[in-house]
Amino acid sequence: MAILGSFKKKATKPSPTQPAAPVQPEPEPIAVSEIESSELILLYRDGAAPRLLDCREPFEWAQVRIPGSLHIPMNDIPARLEELDRDAEWVVVCAHGNRSVAVADFLLHHGLRASSLAGGVTDWWMRGGETESDYRR
DSSP states (O other): HHHHHHHHHHHHOOOTTSSOOOOOOOOOOOOOEEEEEHHHHHHHHHHOOEEEEEOOHHHHHHBBBTTTOOOOOOHHHHHHHSOTTSSSSEEEEEESSSSHHHHHHHHHTTTTTEEEEEEEEHHHOOOOOBOOSSSOO
């Protein structure tokens, strides 16, 4: 038993000849900004809105969407990143503004300019923003 105890002590102590690994500084956190529906609606009506990226699932997009938005489901974005114009400013849209924050964060980490639509397409619609649907006449 004494041998095992001695081994445990040596195994848990750092070697005096090995230098400690340099501490890497934490990367600066990237904060995702949000734009309010009321503000984006005004920009949209004036033709000055950033590009819109709808990250919802296809069935959600078919139900209601903002006209002119690019639809790429959230899980497809990494594979389709090259479809996004790197020079454009993007506002990511989802149903309520949760998924869009995660997608905007992903885009920011990949060098794109992106923000999230606060409240999502639901808030957009409730504030009178223009929408379209595959199911409305």
